[in-house]
Amino acid sequence: MAGNLIIGGGVYGAAVAFELASRGVNCHLVEAKHIGAGASSGPGRRGVRANGRDPRELPLVRQARTIWSSLHELLGVAPLFERTGHVLLIERERDLLEAEARVKLQDQMGIPSELVKGEGVRDYEPQVSSHVRAAIVCPGDGVADHTATTNAYAAAAAAAGAVVEEAVPVVRLVIKRDRVIAVETDTGSHIQVENNLFILANSAVRGLLTGYADLPVRNMPFQVLLSKPLGNVPVRHLVGHAHRTLALKAEPGERVMISGGRAGRWDEERQVGEVVDQEVAANIADAVKVYPSLQDIEIEIADAGHLEAVSIDNVPIIDRLPGLSNVKIATGWSGHGWAIAPSVAKLLVDWALEGQRPPLLAPFALTRFGR
Ligand SMILES: Cc1cc2nc3c(=O)[nH]c(=O)nc-3n(C[C@H](O)[C@H](O)[C@H](O)COP(=O)(O)OP(=O)(O)OC[C@H]3O[C@@H](n4cnc5c(N)ncnc54)[C@H](O)[C@@H]3O)c2cc1C
Structure with a gap:
């Protein structure tokens, strides 16, 4: 009982x-x-991100970020959350208007955010490509060991x-x-x-x-790529992108993780997921477009073994x-x-x-x- x-x-x-x-x-x-x-x-x-979220989720993530910062103390373990800040990269002129509105909304909802333009982006992410014209920076975001x-x-x-x-x-x-x-x-x-x-x-x-x-949900085996150690880790923050299916973060051991929402293939009978070569290549190509120094990146782990329900x-x-x-x-x-x-x-x-x-x-x- x-x-x-x-x-x-x-x-x-x-x-x-x-x-x-x-x-x-x-x-x-x-x-x-x-x-x-x-x-x-x-x-x-995993990313702990308010930046770029659906407005309905912003009050939840605001509350959650407060819990995240001291969760390890509550659970009696080593720190779980690292406050890296989130940088949402913008390449297209047409995404700027939405970005301005979003920064205002996030600020009003108690999630301090800033729109940086031109060379200002390089103050946050020095190795980002010159195609990137702006970014929304959200300093309270971070990553957690899931x-x-x-x-x-x-x-x-x-x-x-x-x-x-x-x-x-x-x-x-x-x-x-x-x-x-x-x-x-x-x-x-x-x-x-x-x-x-x-x-x-x-x-x-x-x-x-x-x-x-x-x-009204379907299941997707989201893809995650973890690089071999790099001589130069170009990514400083948790990074997202306004129009590419791309997220990047620096991981321990001088590695970079590339993800963002591309999916692999799920075998229902065996209940396992595997990556699809074209999706891996597309994820890497997007990463190289915004961080050209990743052009020789080698992938150590390509995983699509974790199913998520998507509404x-x-x-x-x-x-x-x-x-x-x-x-x-x-x-x-x-x-x-x-x-x-x-x-x-x-x-x-x-x-x-x-x-x-x-x-x-x-x-x-x-x-x-x-x-
Ligand atoms: C690759 C990937 C990257 C992600 N990145 C991010 C990110 O950066 N930021 C972010 O906010 N979110 C991210 N997410 C989403 C986030 O990880 C999930 O939303 C969250 O972990 C879901 O937790 P859960 O407990 O609901 O589900 P799960 O962790 O899937 O747990 C469900 C559990 O139920 C068990 N179960 C299933 N059926 C039964 C049954 N019949 N009886 C008993 N137990 C059962 C399963 O074995 C499983 O352990 C990502 C998800 C994936 C897959």
Whole structure:
């Protein structure tokens, strides 16, 4: 019997378990494989970025950045977050007007940002190509070690009293009237649910809800490239791009990580992802366009083994499941769910314990799709 049951041991499941357990609330987390088996682990680090985000997510990321700076102290581990600042590069004249509006909006929403033009960009990123005509700089952004964070959340949850079980795949929800009363695992055993059920299994949420709801999400195995050590690491900040599918960050060991939203190919039968050569080449070509000194870059790791649910409007779905009064779901992170995890986990637990949807979560309701 679980008072509160959590399905999924990624950052969301682990952080919700930590929030519940550290408030003295009984909870049980079940993970199909091992903690961090999904999108919350893998090569490199994850960006913690407010810059360029959908305006609906800005209040969440603002709150999350405050938590990120001292999260390691809360979880009792070495620092997890590095404040590098984010630089969003602009090459096209036509992107400047939007950039000006965005800087104003981010500033108004408590996320200090600056538009730098011409040679001013080189003060931040000295090796950037002369094609780059401007950049939005957001000094409060940074990067976090996702694998270490997810494991630290799960360990801290267990230390605070949560039951954390690995190798327990949930295959079915057992429903009575308007509540999930138990979940069935792959061995046919049932875990009873007394209070809340949090379905936080990212790419598996849609499948678990088959027959109850059809979420407008699809799964994508996002690609990450990690270079071999470079003599010269040209990237100083967490870097994004206004029109290229490109993100760059400096990684320990004089490496550069190239990502930004290109995807590999997913083998549904074997449940593994592999990179697609053309996508790897295109990601590198974009990186070289903005940092010409990367032209001889050699890739050590090319990974597309981590599935992410992407929603049709590219912002997450965080809601109570209609018709099932004790179920909360969160998925559809669309490639940027990492940064906001500490804040969303807190708010989900506030909602479950206090019964009122926190206003910051209102934009992520299923009703936006007319349901
Ligand atoms: C390559 C890549 C790069 C990214 N870069 C960034 C970035 O720079 N910044 C950013 O903000 N975000 C980024 N993201 C997104 C971010 O990493 C994810 O949104 C976040 O980690 C999702 O966490 P989660 O806990 O919801 O999902 P996951 O980490 O996927 O965890 C879900 C867990 O549920 C388990 N599970 C599945 N089915 C079941 C079942 N039936 N029973 C029990 N357990 C089950 C899985 O095994 C898995 O461990 C990136 C994602 C990827 C893939």
